[in-house]
Amino acid sequence: xxxxxxxxxxxxxxxxxxxxxxxxxxxxxxxxxxxxxxxxxxxxxxxxxxxxxxxxxxxxxxxxxxxxxxxxxxxxxxxxxxxxxxxxxxxxxxxxxxxxxxxxxxxxxxxxxxxxxxxxxxxxxxxxxxxxxxxxxxxxxxxxxxxxxxxxxxxxxxxxxxxxxxxxxxxxxxxxxxxxxxxxxxxxxxxxxxxxxxxxxxxxxxxxxxxxxxxxxxxxxxxxxxxxxxxxxxxxxxxxxxxxxxx
Amino acid sequence: xxxxxxxxxxxxxxxxxxxxxxxxxxxxxxxxxxxxxxxxxxxxxxxxxxxxxxxxxxxxxxxxxxxxxxxxxxxxxxxxxxxxxxxxxxxxxxxxxxxxxxxxxxxxxxxxxxxxxxxxxxxxxxxxxxxxxxxxxxxxxxxxxxxxxxxxxxxxxxxxxxxxxxxxxxxxxxxxxxxxxxxxxxxxxxxxxxxxxxxxxxxxxxxxxxxxxxxxxxxxxxxxxxxxxxxxxxxxxxxxxxxxxxx
DNA sequence: TCAAAAGTGTTTGGTTTACACCCATGA
DNA sequence: TCATGGGTGTAAACCAAACACTTTTGA
Numbered sequence: 001x002x003x004x005x006x007x008x009x010x011x012x013x014x015x016x017x018x019x020x021x022x023x024x025x026x027x028x029x030x031x032x033x034x035x036x037x038x039x040x041x042x043x044x045x046x047x048x049x050x051x052x053x054x055x056x057x058x059x060x061x062x063x064x065x066x067x068x069x070x071x072x073x074x075x076x077x078x079x080x081x082x083x084x085x086x087x088x089x090x091x092x093x094x095x096x097x098x099x100x101x102x103x104x105x106x107x108x109x110x111x112x113x114x115x116x117x118x119x120x121x122x123x124x125x126x127x128x129x130x131x132x133x134x135x136x137x138x139x140x141x142x143x144x145x146x147x148x149x150x151x152x153x154x155x156x157x158x159x160x161x162x163x164x165x166x167x168x169x170x171x172x173x174x175x176x177x178x179x180x181x182x183x184x185x186x187x188x189x190x191x192x193x194x195x196x197x198x199x200x201x202x203x204x205x206x207x208x209x210x211x212x213x214x215x216x217x218x219x220x221x222x223x224x225x226x227x228x229x230x231x232x233x234x235x236x237x238x239x240x241x242x243x244x245x246x247x
Numbered sequence: 248x249x250x251x252x253x254x255x256x257x258x259x260x261x262x263x264x265x266x267x268x269x270x271x272x273x274x275x276x277x278x279x280x281x282x283x284x285x286x287x288x289x290x291x292x293x294x295x296x297x298x299x300x301x302x303x304x305x306x307x308x309x310x311x312x313x314x315x316x317x318x319x320x321x322x323x324x325x326x327x328x329x330x331x332x333x334x335x336x337x338x339x340x341x342x343x344x345x346x347x348x349x350x351x352x353x354x355x356x357x358x359x360x361x362x363x364x365x366x367x368x369x370x371x372x373x374x375x376x377x378x379x380x381x382x383x384x385x386x387x388x389x390x391x392x393x394x395x396x397x398x399x400x401x402x403x404x405x406x407x408x409x410x411x412x413x414x415x416x417x418x419x420x421x422x423x424x425x426x427x428x429x430x431x432x433x434x435x436x437x438x439x440x441x442x443x444x445x446x447x448x449x450x451x452x453x454x455x456x457x458x459x460x461x462x463x464x465x466x467x468x469x470x471x472x473x474x475x476x477x478x479x480x481x482x483x484x485x486x487x488x489x490x491x492x493x494x
Numbered sequence: 495t496c497a498a499a500a501g502t503g504t505t506t507g508g509t510t511t512a513c514a515c516c517c518a519t520g521a
Numbered sequence: 522t523c524a525t526g527g528g529t530g531t532a533a534a535c536c537a538a539a540c541a542c543t544t545t546t547g548a
Contacts, residue, residue, distance in 0.1 A: 010259050013357055053326035053357065077324055077359050079300035110260055110300065112324050162489075166409075181500075198502080199538065221547035222499035242409075428527075445529080446511065468520035469526035 004129045006104040009046040014109040015057050016044040016078075016149065018156035019065065021120035022173040025185045026138045028120065029153065030064065032131035034146065036095045037088040040137070041146035042153065043128070044111070057114045064134060066124040071117040071172040075159035076152075079110045083148045092130050115156040117172035164190055166242045168209055171230055179217050179225040180204070207243065209235040251376050253351040256293040261356040262304050263291040263325075263396065265403035266312065268367035269420040272432045273385045275367065276400065277311065279378035281393065283342045284335040287384070288393035289400065290375070291358070304361045311381060313371040318364040318419040322406035323399075326357045330395045339377050362403040364419035411437055413489045415456055418477055426464050426472040427451070454490065456482040 019030035031040045045060030047053060054072065061070050089105045125134035142153065163169050170186055184200050204210065211231050216224035266277035278287045292307030294300060301319065308317050336352045372381035389400065410416050417433055431447045451457065458478050463471035 010355070010357070012257050012259055047326070047357075049355070050328050052328060053324055074324060077300055077321060079294070079359075081297050081299060108257070108296070110257070110294075112326075162413075166413075179500090196538070196540090197500080198540085201501090203537085216500095218546080220499075221497075221545095223501070223545035225500055426527090443512070444527080445513085448528090450510085463518095465519080467526075468524075470518040470528070472527055 004101070006046075006101055008048055010049060011104075012107055012110055013047050013053075014044055014111045015047070015053055015060065016042045016111050016113055016152050017057055017061055017064075017072075018042055018113065018115040018153055019061065019123075020115060020117050020156075020160065020173060021123060021136060022186050022189065023120040023136065025189060027189045028136040028138055029142060030123070030125060031135060031137050031142065031145070032064075032127055033133040033135075034088050034092055034130055035132045036092045037146075039088055039146040040143065041088075041131070042149045043134075053112050053114075057112075057116075061116055063128065064126050065118060065122075066126065067118060067122060071169070072114050073116075073159070073163070074112055074114050076113045076155050077110060078113060078148060078152060080148065081108065083111070084109045086147060088146055089130050111152075113152050113156060115160055117160075117169060119173065119175050121175060161190060168207060168235060168238045168243070171209070171235065177213065177215070177227040177229055179227055181225055183228070207234075207238055209238050251348070253293075253348055255295055257296060258351075259354060259357055260294050260300075261291055261358045262294070262300060262307065263289045263358050263360055263399050264304055264308055264311075264319075265289055265360065265362040265400055266308065266370075267362060267364050267403075267407065267420060268370060268383060269433050269436065270367040270383065272436060274436045275383040275385055276389060277370070277372060278382060278384050278389065278392070279311075279374055280380040280382075281335045281339055281377055282379045283339045284393075286335055286393040287390065287396075288335075288378070289396045290381075300359050300361075304359075304363075308363055310375065311373050312365060312369075313373065314365060314369060318416070319361050320363075320406070320410070321359055321361050323360045323402050324357060325360060325395060325399060327395065328355065330358070331356045333394060335393055336377050358399075360399050360403060362407055364407075364416060366420070366422050368422060408437060415454060415482060415485050415490070418456070418482065424460065424462070424474045424476055426474055428472055430475070454481075454485060456485050 021028045021030070030043060032043055033040050043060060043064045045056055047056040051059070053074065057072055058068070058070060061072070062068055084107065087105060090102055093102050093105055120136070125136070127134040142150075144150065145153065160169075164187070170183070170190065173186055174183060180201050181197070183204065184195060184197060187200065188194055209231050210228045213227045213229060215227045217227055218224045268275045268277065277290060279290055280287050290307060290311045292303055294303040298306070300321065304319055305315070305317060308319070309315055331354065334352060337349055340347070340349050340352055367383070372383070374381040386404075389397075391397065392400065407416075411434070417430070417437065420433055421430060427448050428444070430451065431442060431444060434447065435441050456478050457475045460474045460476060462474045464474055465471045
């Protein structure tokens with residue numbers, strides 16, 4: 001990772017991304033470990049002068065994951081005046097190169113929180129200039145994160161759970177082809193409760209955004225489940241219109 | 248309104264508020280008219296160095312409405328690189344005082360959108376330094392607003408409608424005491440459809456956040472409807488937990 | 495052949511929808 | 522006294538929750 005140069009970036013504004021993946025029946029989050037303080041942190045970035053926040057977030061995530069066209073949603077802006085007080089990047093910089101850009105990183109930052117939903121298998125985690133590791137962690141493994149990143153992660157989870165109930169966003173965490181039981185595991189992990197397999201299937205299928213394939217997934221000592229894929233057209237329609245139109 | 252002085256404010260960051268009120272069975276929005284360009288705009292403001300966005304929004308709204316403890320929610324950040332290109336404040340400033348702070352207002356601003364829900368009757372609209380009028384407009388009367396404020400208003404409405412279906416936020420637009428038909432009119436205005444009076448009442452009461460008073464509202468040539476007030480305790484509980492916990 | 499797990503369907507109970515009757519009020 | 526509009530109740534339709542039986546697979 002090349003050194004970060006503050007020239008051409010907007011002052012005071014940053015973004016942090018909560019990248020969710022699903023693997024081995026568990027929700028995972030992509031985290032970075034700071035080089036010197038060894039604290040774990042969310043992948044973050046800054047805005048160039050000709051970018052929108054969304055573009056900056058997509059660029060940042062491309063650098064951390066190798067993925068383009070990631071599903072990305074802003075969910076909250078974190079603007080507490082004290083939130084940048086103990087930014088370890090400042091200390092890291094002092095250690096690293098004697099503090100050339102310390103002033104820039106010592107600024108107060110207002111950070112836009114994004115969450116991203118990605119296919120776990122497709123991600124190639126890449127540390128940035130301030131970090132020596134970039135890894136997936138389960139929600140239990142995250143521990144104490146840098147600055148207010150625990151709060152950001154918490155809010156992202158809340159936003160995701162909320163969205164889940166009126167938009168079909170969970171599917172972004174699945175590979176192209178997946179089985180109904182796999183999808184159910186995802187919902188159970190996200191919602192933190194177990195669901196009835198038969199009712200779950202009925203409900204999901206009622207949205208009409210899945211195509212059942214001829215193929216089945218074999219390998220387990222049990223009946224081979226069908227594979228499904230998105231019906232992208234109906235999926236986009238559902239994304240726009242939402243699910244429960246009560247009233 | 249005293250002149251605005253950029254000292255002590257964060258660069259690049261602004262906020263815009265969509266203030267909703269309900270009057271004569273219609274949703275209204277508080278707008279300002281720019282002094283020189285005569286364009287209408289949403290009330291906006293900037294962040295002081297020791298404030299959070301929420302505090303800055305509350306301070307701004309106090310100045311525009313005279314109200315404290317306003318119900319306020321951030322809903323989206325507007326960060327399109329071109330959004331500040333035609334900021335009429337710049338022109339207004341040139342006209343007003345020969346351009347002392349033109350540079351500051353010519354910056355690119357990232358704007359956090361907030362929506363506010365207020366009791367129409369309690370607001371005393373106050374123009375700011377750049378505007379000569381501050382008035383309520385119905386959603387039909389808004390017309391073409393300054394910069395990207397139509398987009399901001401649109402997004403605020405969407406966010407409000409969405410929230411309405413899983414949180415009891417609509418009540419913030421009502422006076423302390425109100426009748427069931429009045430509340431229904433609000434929901435109908437927000438959702439843009441008519442609702443069955445009997446089913447509406449059943450549903451709202453099922454949330455358990457209203458107290459029916461002994462009083463009735465008289466004056467109309469029809470049966471006097473009961474007055475209701477919030478049950479603040481249950482209301483706050485419902486705010487935290489939300490309504491429809493399907494799954 | 496057996497345990498594990500998936501496909502499919504049914505019963506039940508609650509919720510939402512649609513609609514009807516009666517009552518109070520000011521003009 | 523009458524038109525307007527509010528209070529209350531109920532049948533029907535719909536949807537969600539709980540649950541059972543059969544089928545397929547690898548070991």
